Amino acid sequence: MLKINQFQRLLFLLLFIISISLFVAFFKTKLSRDEVEHKGVLIQSVIPGSPADNAGIKSGDVLYSLNNTPLDNNIQAAIGLQENAGSKVTLIVIRQGKKINFAISLRKENKDLNGYLGTVLTP
Numbered sequence: 001m002l003k004i005n006q007f008q009r010l011l012f013l014l015l016f017i018i019s020i021s022l023f024v025a026f027f028k029t030k031l032s033r034d035e036v037e038h039k040g041v042l043i044q045s046v047i048p049g050s051p052a053d054n055a056g057i058k059s060g061d062v063l064y065s066l067n068n069t070p071l072d073n074n075i076q077a078a079i080g081l082q083e084n085a086g087s088k089v090t091l092i093v094i095r096q097g098k099k100i101n102f103a104i105s106l107r108k109e110n111k112d113l114n115g116y117l118g119t120v121l122t123p
Contacts, residue, residue: 040064040094041077042122050118055104057119062094074121081106081116 040062046052063071066080067090081089086108093100106116114120 039072041071041074043093043119044122045120047114047118047120050114051104051106051116052118055102057091057093057102057117058095060095061100063091063119063121064094064099065092066090077121078115082110085109085116 043052043057043059043061043063045059046057063077065071066077067084069080071077071080085106088103088105091102091104093102104117107118110116
């Protein structure tokens, strides 16, 4: 049978572990919420000589945001790129888990059907 002193220690230890677990869960959720809500769009390929290629974007990168607007799918990305045709845009790309910022001037027209950025995005 546990003595009162041992019981108090056990109870304190249990409450301490629960508190630490809640603290870690709260901050882990808070820090990763942005990553979970906005996954971005996978860049399947980059057209040689395109604005994306000239800027250093690579196939396998994830197009995360366009002008500080998070991108959730390729349709949203295509519309955003078309709306900014001929303009300089700010892109955030995720490469190997790290966010990289790019300032890129998009093409004015989409004559060759390779897009204003010059990438093929995964649907």
